[in-house]
Each structure stands twice: as structure tokens, then as C-alpha cells.
Amino acid sequence: MNFALANRKQKRIISVFLYAFALVWLFPFYTAIRNSLKVNGFRNYVDLFTSDLNGISLMGTFRNSALIAIGSTFLLLSIGALAAFAFSKLRFFAKEAIYVSVLLCLAVPGVVILIPFYYILKNLDLYNTxxxxxxxxxxxxxxxxxLMLRNYYDNLPPELMESASIDGASKLQAFIHxxxxxxxxxLINLGVLSIMWSFQDFLLPLMFLTDKSMLTATVAVNTLKGLFGFSPADLGKFNAALVVLGMPGVVIFTFARKFITSGITSGAVKD
Amino acid sequence: MKISGREHVVGFMFIAPLLILFAVFLVYGFYFIVHASFYDQTLSFRDATFVGWDNYATALSDNRFLRSIVNNLAYSAAAILISLSVGFLLSVVLNMGIRGSKLLGSLFFIPSFMPLALIAMVFSIMLEFRFGTLNQLLHGIGLDFLAQRWLSDPTLAYMSVISISVFLIGLPMMYYNADMTTINTGILEAAVIDGAGLGRMLWNVMFPLLKNAHKTIILSTLLGSFREFERVFLLTQGGPAGTTENSSVYIYSFARSAGANIGYVCAASVIVLLIALGISVIQLIAYRPRTGKGGGHEFRSRKPQAEENH
Structure with a gap:
């Protein structure tokens, strides 16, 4: 939006408030970084990577988080694209009813479904994997x-489907090609969003991965707290771990902000 | 045109992976909690005794449970208020071309890209009574009387939980930024020519123009509050004495306590699920896709008069 809403004097007053707000905003960052340098200074960071933390390897938690993010994103994109394409371009029994039922599940809170998931995963022998x-x-x-992919497919012309079928292509070929x-x-927007959400997820890995070697980076935030004591040296190390665990967020922000923004807002606010 | 049998089969082949996954996890999961909610049993799932509606009666007469749901709504109300004021103002102000806007914008966005668990943990360290950075800072600059028990005084604990909403302002700002690109600048120019000052521009022109973003923020915040867990769990553990608990922390703490009656947890879960589904239905109605040719690709608002009804 390239437009002069305020005159220069107003702008100056606004920017004073804005910078004051930013200063308060920085306080949590300051807290974490200052505490992370306590007692041993930068050694706290080096120690995190060179020694294991009571049997937990920080790099291992990142590896687990990455594997989970890749796996769930792959499932999400493949299953989601197939279904969204069908809801958008094919005709079959009770299509809209099924679609609305799927959308309603947007509301399911994770904690509500924890116990049945625990039971199902145990019976499928997937618990703790x-x-x-x-x-x-x-x-x-x-x-x-x-929801997001169907909106996108609805936006693609149906004529492509017709010309594909005239050329003798099956529905699957029309979809794939x-x-x-x-x-x-x-798919890129959704994939990046899914990776970020998976990395942020706390409740599901907390519940379903109890083995130390299976910890994800986000759950490690909680587990490490219990492992470190309250001595200043431990507090320094713990905060250094927190700063390191925040880094993937910074990386996603730096390289993928555009995809996240358009993923989250696609179809939601456009008029 | 009639749909042929083959078309039905092809269609269902495409959605089969989705249906199988949902049948195994969600359909069975819903059946599971509804069924279990009528029994008294432990997590070993043996020796279940049928108790009828008892678990529901217990849940609905438990003040702690009811308060946890009220807390969900209170936290969302606070988050909505913060989004519609702070988030709205920041989004507009950062688009005014003030020096450093880009850098400040990044600063306000970054926390939304981090795990909420991490943020809650940093806040809990920051607000801790004896060693917390905030109280140490207050002591350091001689404002000792301002140093408070941020996490163990009931009112302040609420404020602490809510303060995280300010830190997560990036998400509503994304909606505002997206909506602002659709504003016709001609309207703004006309308002300025008509002599509207900055205040009137903000509240009488910009704010109503962004109504789609407001709507999205209100509904997604409400729905999100029933999903949210780690903010309260890691910041206050629901304390002091369960006052700051939200529904997720309430259910979780019951599910994890030794020898808990899983039937009761499931009854509470069913109640929370029904409320969340109710909000979801409102959301679906509010964003009903436009039907007809070329429609449905975006979630559009319906006719203006229908919108005024809620």
C-alpha cells in the first residue's frame, strides 16, 4: 500500500511509539540470550553439541523432528492432492457431504483425540515410533x-479436463500430467506450512514418543528443563539449548516467509 | 447428467487414502471416546463398568472443568482484542513507510514462526519470581515494588498467559497484510481529500475496510483456543490451583494422572469436541463458498445482508 496516511510530524510520533514497543518486544529474546551466556559464556553453546545432555543428543532431536516433518508432509501432500482433485474435478456419490465432513474435522482439538490415538497406535504397533x-x-x-488444495483446483479451468478426456486420457492421467x-x-506453500507446523508440534510427540532417542526438538524444550538443575551453570546451558531450538524458526522465517504467508492467507481473506 | 457407475468408482479411488486414514483414526477415534465416556475404566481398558451418563454429570458439575472452558473463551477474547487493536495498528503503521519498517516487521513476525512451547518456556523463565529477568531488571533500576509474583498470583498469572498473545501478533498481521493489498487506494485518497485526519482514517475508513481479516482472525482464534495446549501447560502448568487451566490442559492432566477414570476424560473430551465442532459449523457457514461457475475457489462472504445476522 503506497499511500500517505499521515503527515511527517505524525509519522515521527508514531515511529517513537513503534520503536518503544519494539524495545519491550525484544525483552524475551534478551532474556534467553543473556541467560544462555551465564557462567561459561559461549562455552555453553559448544558444550551442547560436543557432549550429550544426560543421554539426549541435541542433533538427534533435530534429526527426529526433520524425519517427522518430512514424513507427515509427504503424506499430507500426496493424500491431500488426490482427494482435493477429486472433490474439485470429479463427480461421485455424496461428494459434497464427504467434503463438508472432512472440513468439520478442522475443529478437532489434538488433546481430545489423544486417548483413542494412543490406543489405535498401540494396536498398530506404531506407538513409540x-x-x-x-x-x-x-x-x-x-x-x-x-480445503486449501480444493480451493486451488477449483480455480483451474475445467476445460483442461474435457480436452484430456477427448484425447483419451484417464482421470488419473489427467491428474498426474x-x-x-x-x-x-x-503444494509448495502447503508443504512449507506443514514442515513449520510439524516442527512446532508439541503435544503429539510428547504423548507418543517416550523413548529418549525419539525426542523431537520441540519436546526437548520441556525434557531438558527436567534434566538440568537450578544451578546458574545449568540454567546457562538450558537457555543456550533454547536459543538453538529457536533457530529453525529463524531459518524458516528467512527463507520461506513468503510461502507461509500465502499458504495461511490463501482463500481466507481475499474478497 | 447422470453419473455413471465407473465415475463413482474412480472418484472414490482418489479419496480412498483419505477415507481410510480418517476411518482408522478419526471415525474410530470418535466412536472410541463416545463409547468409553459411558464407562468407568482405567487406561488398561480392562474391567470397565457401565455408568450411563454419570461421567457427563460429573464433568458438567465440576467447576474446574467449566472454568477451563470459560478460560478458553477468555483467552480468545483477549487474543482477539489484542489482534484487532495492536495487530491492526501495527499492520497499518508498518505500511506507512516509516524508516526501519522492514526490520521491525520481521521482528514482530519471527515469534510466530517459532514453536509455542519454546516461547512459553522463555516466558516462564523471564517471569519467574526470584531469578526471572523481569524482576531482576525491576530490582536493578530500583523499581522493587513493581516486582511481582507473575506466575503464582491468580490475576497476574492470567495476564502472563495473555501476554503471550501479544508476542504472537505475527499471525493476525499476516491476515491484515493480505487483506490490505485488496484495498482500493482510491477510497483512501478520496477520504483524505474529504479532510479525514489520521484517527478517522484509521477507525472510520481502514478498520471497516478490513472486515474480512477481522472475521478470519476472530473465528480462527476461537477455534484455535480449543486446540491450544503448550502455552498454559509450560507457563503456569494451569496453576495457581487450576485457575489458569484451559480445556486442553484440564483434559491432559486427567489423562496423565495415575489410575485416572478414562471414561471421565472421554466424557470431558466429547463435550469439548462438540463445542469445537459448533464453532466450526459457524465458520463453515460464515465462509460458505460461492456456488456456480468459477465459484468456490475462494471462501467468500455471502450476500451482505446475510452477513449482518451474526
Whole structure:
């Protein structure tokens, strides 16, 4: 928006308030970084990576988080794209009713479904494996994926479908060769969002991964707190770990902010 | 045109992976909690005794449970208020071309990209009574009387939980920024020519123009409050004495306590699920896709008169 809403004097007053607000805003960052340098200074960071923390390897938690994010994102994109394409371009029994039922599941709070998921995962022998979290995250995010991708497919011309069928292509071929390539921008947005959400997820890995070697980075925030004592040296190390655990967020922000923004806002506020 | 049998089959083949996953996890999951909610049983799922509606009666007469739901609504109300004021103002102000806007914008966005668990943990360290950075700072600059028990005094604990909403302002700002790109600058120019000052421009022109963003923020915040867990869990653990608990922390703490009656947890879960589904239905109605040719690709608002009804 390139437009002069305020005159120069007003702008100056506003910027004073803005910078004051930013200063308060920085306080939590300041807290974490200052505490992380307590007692041993930068050594706290070096120690995190060179020695293991009571049997927890920080790099291991990042690896677990990455594997879960990749797995659930792959499930989400493949299942979501197939279903969204069908809801948008195919005709079949009770299509809209099924679609609305799927959308309603947008509301399911994770904690409500924890006990049945625990029971189901135990019976599928997936409890305490990364698959437990991969599947549960995919299930809880799929309604959003279907909503977002269907909006996108609805926007692609149906004429492509007709010309494909005149050329003798099956529905699957039309999907794979025409619509899937066209929906890559939406899939990228959704994929980046899903990776971020998976990395932020706390409740599901907390519940379904109890083995120390399975910890994810976000759950490690909580586990490490219990492992470190209250001595200043421990507090320094713990805060250094927190700063390190915040880094993926900074990386996602730096490289993928555009995809996240258009993913979250797509279809929601446009008029 | 009639749909052929083959078309039905092809269609269902496409949605089969989705249906199978949902049948295994969600349909069975819903059946599971509804069924279990009528029994008294432990997590071993043995020796269940049928108790009828008892678990529901217990839940609905438990003040702690009811308060946790009221807390959900209170936290969302606070978050909505913060989004519609602070978030709205920041989004507009950062688009005015003030020097450093880009950097400040990034600063306000970054926390939304981090795990909420991490933010809650940093806040809990910052607000801790004896060693917390905030109280130490207050002591350091001689404002000792301002140093408070931020997490153990009931009122202040509420404020502490709510303060995280300010830190997560990036998400509503995304909606405002997206909505602002759709504003026709001609309207703003006309308002300025008509002599509208900055205040009137903000509240009488900009604010109503962004009504779609307001709507999205209100509904997604409400729905999100029933999903949210780690903010309260890691900041106050629901304390002091359960006052700051939200529905997720309430259910979780019951589910994890030793020998808990899982039937009761499931009854509470069913109640929370029904409320969340109710909000979801409102959301679906509010964003009903426009039907007809080319429609449905975006969630559009319906006719203006229908919108005024809620």
C-alpha cells in the first residue's frame, strides 16, 4: 500500500511509539540470550553439541523432528492432492457431504483425540515410533490441506479436463500430467506450512514418543528443563539449548516467509 | 447428467487414502471416546463398568472443568482484542513507510514462526519470581515494588498467559497484510481529500475496510483456543490451583494422572469436541463458498445482508 496516511510530524510520533514497543518486544529474546551466556559464556553453546545432555543428543532431536516433518508432509501432500482433485474435478456419490465432513474435522482439538490415538497406535504397533507422530499429524492437518488444495483446483479451468478426456486420457492421467504440475505453487506453500507446523508440534510427540532417542526438538524444550538443575551453570546451558531450538524458526522465517504467508492467507481473506 | 457407475468408482479411488486414514483414526477415534465416556475404566481398558451418563454429570458439575472452558473463551477474547487493536495498528503503521519498517516487521513476525512451547518456556523463565529477568531488571533500576509474583498470583498469572498473545501478533498481521493489498487506494485518497485526519482514517475508513481479516482472525482464534495446549501447560502448568487451566490442559492432566477414570476424560473430551465442532459449523457457514461457475475457489462472504445476522 503506497499511500500517505499521515503527515511527517505524525509519522515521527508514531515511529517513537513503534520503536518503544519494539524495545519491550525484544525483552524475551534478551532474556534467553543473556541467560544462555551465564557462567561459561559461549562455552555453553559448544558444550551442547560436543557432549550429550544426560543421554539426549541435541542433533538427534533435530534429526527426529526433520524425519517427522518430512514424513507427515509427504503424506499430507500426496493424500491431500488426490482427494482435493477429486472433490474439485470429479463427480461421485455424496461428494459434497464427504467434503463438508472432512472440513468439520478442522475443529478437532489434538488433546481430545489423544486417548483413542494412543490406543489405535498401540494396536498398530506404531506407538513409540516416529510413524506414530507422522500419522497423527497428517490426520489432524489433512482437513486444512484438502480445503486449501480444493480451493486451488477449483480455480483451474475445467476445460483442461474435457480436452484430456477427448484425447483419451484417464482421470488419473489427467491428474498426474495436467493438474498436479499446475498445482505445484499451492503444494509448495502447503508443504512449507506443514514442515513449520510439524516442527512446532508439541503435544503429539510428547504423548507418543517416550523413548529418549525419539525426542523431537520441540519436546526437548520441556525434557531438558527436567534434566538440568537450578544451578546458574545449568540454567546457562538450558537457555543456550533454547536459543538453538529457536533457530529453525529463524531459518524458516528467512527463507520461506513468503510461502507461509500465502499458504495461511490463501482463500481466507481475499474478497 | 447422470453419473455413471465407473465415475463413482474412480472418484472414490482418489479419496480412498483419505477415507481410510480418517476411518482408522478419526471415525474410530470418535466412536472410541463416545463409547468409553459411558464407562468407568482405567487406561488398561480392562474391567470397565457401565455408568450411563454419570461421567457427563460429573464433568458438567465440576467447576474446574467449566472454568477451563470459560478460560478458553477468555483467552480468545483477549487474543482477539489484542489482534484487532495492536495487530491492526501495527499492520497499518508498518505500511506507512516509516524508516526501519522492514526490520521491525520481521521482528514482530519471527515469534510466530517459532514453536509455542519454546516461547512459553522463555516466558516462564523471564517471569519467574526470584531469578526471572523481569524482576531482576525491576530490582536493578530500583523499581522493587513493581516486582511481582507473575506466575503464582491468580490475576497476574492470567495476564502472563495473555501476554503471550501479544508476542504472537505475527499471525493476525499476516491476515491484515493480505487483506490490505485488496484495498482500493482510491477510497483512501478520496477520504483524505474529504479532510479525514489520521484517527478517522484509521477507525472510520481502514478498520471497516478490513472486515474480512477481522472475521478470519476472530473465528480462527476461537477455534484455535480449543486446540491450544503448550502455552498454559509450560507457563503456569494451569496453576495457581487450576485457575489458569484451559480445556486442553484440564483434559491432559486427567489423562496423565495415575489410575485416572478414562471414561471421565472421554466424557470431558466429547463435550469439548462438540463445542469445537459448533464453532466450526459457524465458520463453515460464515465462509460458505460461492456456488456456480468459477465459484468456490475462494471462501467468500455471502450476500451482505446475510452477513449482518451474526
Amino acid at each position: 516416529l510413524w506414530a507422530v507422522i500419522f497423527s499429524e497428517a490426520v489432524l492437518t489433512l482437513p486444512f490441506a484438502v 495436467i493438474y498436479l504440475p499446475l498445482s505445484i505453487p499451492a
